[in-house]
Amino acid sequence: MTRATITLKKDSADGDSARHVVVVRELPLIQKLWSDAFVRKTVIILLLALAWEIYGRLLDNPLLFPTLSDTIAAFIDRIGDGILVDRAWTSIKVLLIGYALGIILAAVITILAISTQIGTDFLEVMTAMFNPLPAIALLPLALIWFGLGTTSIVFVLLHSVVWVVALNTQSGFLAVSHTLRMVGRNYELTGLRYVAKILIPAAFPSILTGLKIGWAFAWRTLIAAELVFGVASGQGGLGWFIFENRNLLDIPAVFAGLLTVIIIGLIVENLVFRLIEKKTVRRWGMQG
Amino acid sequence: MTRATITLKKDSADGDSARHVVVVRELPLIQKLWSDAFVRKTVIILLLALAWEIYGRLLDNPLLFPTLSDTIAAFIDRIGDGILVDRAWTSIKVLLIGYALGIILAAVITILAISTQIGTDFLEVMTAMFNPLPAIALLPLALIWFGLGTTSIVFVLLHSVVWVVALNTQSGFLAVSHTLRMVGRNYELTGLRYVAKILIPAAFPSILTGLKIGWAFAWRTLIAAELVFGVASGQGGLGWFIFENRNLLDIPAVFAGLLTVIIIGLIVENLVFRLIEKKTVRRWGMQG
Amino acid sequence: QEKTEITITKQPSILYLPALVMQKQGLIEKSAAQDGVKNLKVNWRSFSSGGASTDALLSDNVEIVNSGLGNLLLLWDRTKGKVKGITTNSALPLELVSRDPKIKTLKDFGPRDKIAVPTVRVSTQAILLQMAAEKEFGKDNWSKLDANTVQLGHPDAAAMLANASGEISTHFAAPPFSYKELKTVPNAHVLLRSNDIIDGGLSQSTLFTTTKFAEANPKIIKAVLAASEEAIAFIKAHPDQAVDIYREISGDQTSAAELLDMLKQPGMMDFQMAPAGSMKFAEHMSKVGILKTKPAKWTDYFMPESAGLNGS
Amino acid sequence: MAYLLEVDAVTLRYKTPESIITATNKVSFNVNSGDRFVLLGPSGCGKSTLLKAVGGYLAPEEGEIRIKGKAVRKPGADRMMVFQEFDQLLPWKTVLENVMFPLLAARKMPRKEAQERARAYVEKVHLGQFADSYTHTLSGGMKQRVAIARGMSMEPDILLMDEPFAALDALTRRQMQDELLQLWEDTRFTVMFVTHSIAEAIRIGNRILLLSPHPGEVKAEVSDVESVADDAAAAAELEQEIHGLLFDPQGAHTE
Amino acid sequence: MAYLLEVDAVTLRYKTPESIITATNKVSFNVNSGDRFVLLGPSGCGKSTLLKAVGGYLAPEEGEIRIKGKAVRKPGADRMMVFQEFDQLLPWKTVLENVMFPLLAARKMPRKEAQERARAYVEKVHLGQFADSYTHTLSGGMKQRVAIARGMSMEPDILLMDEPFAALDALTRRQMQDELLQLWEDTRFTVMFVTHSIAEAIRIGNRILLLSPHPGEVKAEVSDVESVADDAAAAAELEQEIHGLLFDPQGAHTE
Ligand SMILES: Nc1ncnc2c1ncn2[C@@H]1O[C@H](COP(=O)(O)OP(=O)(O)OP(=O)(O)O)[C@@H](O)[C@H]1O
Ligand SMILES: Nc1ncnc2c1ncn2[C@@H]1O[C@H](COP(=O)(O)OP(=O)(O)OP(=O)(O)O)[C@@H](O)[C@H]1O
Ligand SMILES: [Mg+2]
């Protein structure tokens, strides 16, 4: 017999009507809550808070490490009299300027690096040389060039943002697939348009990581820099607030300042970066 | 006519002999030199050095910003009496310990983050909270737990390395293509073997960037931390060397210390990281 | 043509109380106006450390620095006399506080007993300790206790001292830390005060500037001198009001009563313009090599305008 | 039930932030041990998705997939997968190392033995010359051949192949098909195979499952395909018939 | 000298740290304006490389490639390329946006017009339903169809297509071929086309270049292919003949 058997299947002929029946398996409430990242994170934060409180109490050394409750009391107190909000706002303003400029500068450097050979070498030499340098190395130059004002702090912030963002961006650019590069060049995209329309979106996960790290290091640097550049009467930022209260041995206030940094960090991570991630790399399927 | 024309081509029948004639176009010497990254980088470094010297002379404020020649004189001087080498070695030892531990911790955290949902949340919460915190915030805990000395510095170093490396590694892991993940799981690789054999090599460009940034920040932090944690006299590292000479207003020595940091940075970048890159991502075609 | 706007650095501590009074009451502006410099604007800028103030002076960002005496000496030496003092305005005692009952004199320090100083080797406290060691153990043994010193900022040192199991049992403290430690830490006792090491005490808060600025702005220098005098007089006459000014500007939440009590401690009202103990201090600094040139007399590193002070 | 693989009214869906996409709808079929089972259907009808579900990468929304009676929960080395994508090779390994990799990782054979076997399979796909090249220096078709060698060298119980020969020229394709059939003769494994070419389906398969367009549903099943293997005319006829079933509107029963 | 494209004794080599790989050796051919020129040859013989060199992505080691008499130096929108790889779509754009992208970027037409045109071509490749999907949610064949739509919608002077239909099922493939021919009827652009299927080459091309295996050399050229287009028997015969030329040892002249 040289005849194959063909069997027609009719059993799913009920067609469209059946197609859209989605069986949603109801999860128990706890599991449902747990599957929400927000809830899980809140639980983690609460556990950390609890650990702080307990450790603080056990340690019983309020001059070194206050309990969370003391810290929160100081926090509420300082929020109440407006000082903490004021200081945080002063810091955030400077931070945003430095961060923005850092990103712009990083963009310029990276674009040079990606488009010319000498630019690549320049970026590599500069990051290798300057990235490990502590801010202290820049202070004299900052003082000479920009004096004691915000500009100097911005300059130092630049230093902490620019190399990180540039390195991550460059490594992202380098990892863009050959095919996508060829596609971009096929459409005669060159220079900035090529970078903006092909490289940046294709390297977006790396860039985002660079931005996150740059943000964190901008904070660290800002708080350290505020000490060096001092303040004119009553206008310091969070760094100065922390320093001042340390000097006054008002340790709960010091930790209230640090708590403010933590809270801002959580807000920025979970609102800003998370949102960007959701709208971009997640949506584009570029992140598992 | 329903006949297509077929023309056989014989003109390349000289075959193998011709195949391997490679016409190497000789470049003029200058261009040949210029095409060597090492030469180009040396030129960049020399230009930067020249700029330093000229600016230093113009500025004529040796207590703030010495000339390169003064700095080099101090450098040679301090190399000669062995102090600088000693201090650099002390720093490097601590640095390597902190860096290595930071990487290990980052690995552990990232592996947890990649393998469990709660781990991911934990990493995200922790980086958002702790990464922006200045080292000053860790100081009390370091003092309590480890007292004054190397251990505390290592602890602070950890803090500056771990989040950076973890963030870059995680973003690298997340960007590993679905297909490669499926391949790995097909071979029943799980847990650590999966991470080691699939995720790490596939995410290597990102990891390398993380390691580079982590290295740079470890230096920055080390130098700052040595100031804070001080030393029992006479045994400090480079940070201490810089701080001490700053206190003594011996500014050329301060810059000699910074120059040492720069030189180490250049060496590590161009020998260690470059070599790793060449042996891995370049070779594997994972970097343009 | 005198400057119409100057910036003076300050540090947030009770040691610098006269400066706070000058700032609050506009004393420099007032004196300058009397001398014919109308509308002088004085900015006060806080710095976290003497080093930062020094950089600010060197980069022409501030005109006058209010910092420790040691800082002045160092800068005078390194600039080969281009920076000089205007006046000092406090000579409060620094105290070596220990909570270890076994330690009663310098002789009782074993190799494992750590002494916290703000900066090893170069801070006022570290040098005073050397001078004390020289007195105690003989001329060649001035560095005997250096090995015991560890570097720790005052707040951290205070916190460590409060920690009964901590490795730091002794702190060379400045007010108000010494006062607080003595009040709160069990067994805390004073081993040594700066006045024991240098008879007549040692000046702390010192105002200094570049000779270039001083030559161009003699009236401002005079105004600073006059304002210092007035501020010190005010503090002595109205300690309660001075304390209020301190609390307001520094933000210190310590009660006024407690601060007043602190000022009642021995030596705590030694606000004075005459440099005290500076030559002894300078001699030691040059002996151990921190200063490269040795001043012959205290007026070497103070402005001619200040020569009339009864310094030492 | 002696079925090796049972696919039982399986519905597969993808959830994206924008919508839910049904890839296959209530698909059922059974595969016997030793079958060469071909999935045939238009582009986008869910063949790859179905293969991935059998591979254990995707959980059915409804229905169940069982192997030897046990529900499939996760991927395993008993089901070697050759993916459709070109990026399934490990770029940090050479051609030979890529083929050796699963032998070492999942079959845990000694290095020497793995190397020998890998080399034999690399030769089979005509890439002996490129054994030590990194994969980014290969052409598209060469990459797919490495993946084929990797899958076959494991000599698994079930081989799942997703359009493995699509990037190959006619001759190479023919040779690879022969290699596959030869291997099957030798070891009698079970193979599930996705292809777009009806001729290839007839050449390779003993059973063919025809799927309807998006979302994929079973349209018909052809069995005893090997009976036409040696008869070119019968094969051509079957090809026509299948073509009609798949693509002629009246042949489709759901539209 | 009215040739649109001249490929003149072109040798293409890849340099890797380990070795130098010759992809094609002294390949010469000419393409007239309006030609449908097909490259046919075994896997790894350098077809993609040749296409990339014409696209301007790769400089010849020897010889020269000229378009309208001018040497090719860099890529350009006059030569639209459809790549072999699945990752040629921009993942951050939807299907429609992907097709619109070159229209906006290189042809600089108004947004509205680009959108209309893009939608028409998306419909042509049967992806209207998925116009607003991101590309990672598409099957392999669907991705390739988007790339085809993108290339065709540009209606370029020269269309370079690297195995565009390899991932498509028989029917879809046929439909896409028809679309391509229809477009060619309408606009008479020039197309250079890589395929593995001899039948497809005969169906699509008017001229076929046969390449020998690695490193690729010109083995023969077939012209007037369209003369067999309407004659199934003649086409089958030609297919046989080409098959023989390409794959039978005695047909190859270098081995
Ligand atoms: N990751 C994904 N997310 C969302 N939808 C997807 C995903 N992968 C595939 N789909 C959808 O599922 C359907 C089936 O896709 P699948 O890849 O299984 O098709 P296929 O039969 O293999 O097609 P082809 O022959 O073109 O490869 C398609 O409509 C596709 O859009
Ligand atoms: N990036 C590269 N680096 C080094 N060698 C390469 C590279 N790309 C291709 N090759 C080599 O060049 C030769 C020709 O490759 P090419 O991709 O042009 O082949 P092809 O004819 O398109 O094959 P296929 O039909 O399999 O796609 C192959 O031997 C391949 O190994
Ligand atoms: Mg598929």
Ligand SMILES: [Mg+2]
């Ligand atoms: Mg190809």
